[in-house]
Amino acid sequence: MKHLYIILCLPCVFIIIFLNGTFSSDWKFYGITRGDDDAYYDRDSIEYLDEGSLRVWELHILSDETKGRIIHKAYMKGIDIIIYDDAAYGMFLTEIHCKKKEYITLYAFLYDKHLYLLNRTEIKEKPHYILEGTSEDALYRAVCMRKNRQ
Numbered sequence: 001m002k003h004l005y006i007i008l009c010l011p012c013v014f015i016i017i018f019l020n021g022t023f024s025s026d027w028k029f030y031g032i033t034r035g036d037d038d039a040y041y042d043r044d045s046i047e048y049l050d051e052g053s054l055r056v057w058e059l060h061i062l063s064d065e066t067k068g069r070i071i072h073k074a075y076m077k078g079i080d081i082i083i084y085d086d087a088a089y090g091m092f093l094t095e096i097h098c099k100k101k102e103y104i105t106l107y108a109f110l111y112d113k114h115l116y117l118l119n120r121t122e123i124k125e126k127p128h129y130i131l132e133g134t135s136e137d138a139l140y141r142a143v144c145m146r147k148n149r150q
Contacts, residue, residue, distance in 0.1 A: 027059060031138035036063035037090070039135055046143060052099040055106070056143050060090040070110070084119075086112040098144035102127035103136055 026043040033039050037060040045057040060066070067087050074081045093107040104127045110119040130136045 025057075028142065030142045031135045033060060033066075033135040035066040035069065037061060037066050039139070041139055041142060049095070051097075053095060053097045054143060055093060055095045056139075058090075058092040058094055058139065060092070062087055062090055066090075083112075084110075086114075087118060088113040089115070094139070096130075096140060096144060097127060098140070100127070101130045101140065103130055103140070104128065 024044055027040040028043055029038065029040050031039050040059045040061075042057040042059070045055075047055045049055065062070075067084070070087055071081050071084050074084050087110055089111040091109040091111065092105050094103055094105050096103045104125060105123045108119075108121045108123055109117060112118055128136070130140045
């Protein structure tokens with residue numbers, strides 16, 4: 001009986017330790033996007049790269065305007081729009097070149113309100129210059145100009 005208890009409990013303990021350490025996050029609000037989404041970044045996910053660059057995860061709580069744009073794009077591509085009707089969150093892996101003041105979105109994930117993955121896209125584009133006063137500028141200021149930058 002004691003062996004059964006160890007066999008059942010030990011994996012649970014490892015899972016709890018793993019989840020607490022690996023999936024911890026510290027979401028900080030940084031602004032409102034052009035599409036009126038509330039935008040957050042995960043301070044725990046910031047990964048510093050060479051030459052003053054970094055990667056960070058963003059979370060957007062999608063506005064009705066953004067949801068409408070997503071549904072319209074899906075419709076124009078001939079994709080079944082029913083699954084996008086419940087879109088609620090967007091997560092993005094973004095790389096910011098702090099010295100050049102440029103950003104590029106590497107991956108985009110779209111989730112519904114139950115956190116079911118609706119779409120995953122690898123973004124293949126060139127870096128964009130960060131314009132003053134945009135949500136990208138707010139993110140740049142939050143992550144590139146942090147006082148306690150590692």
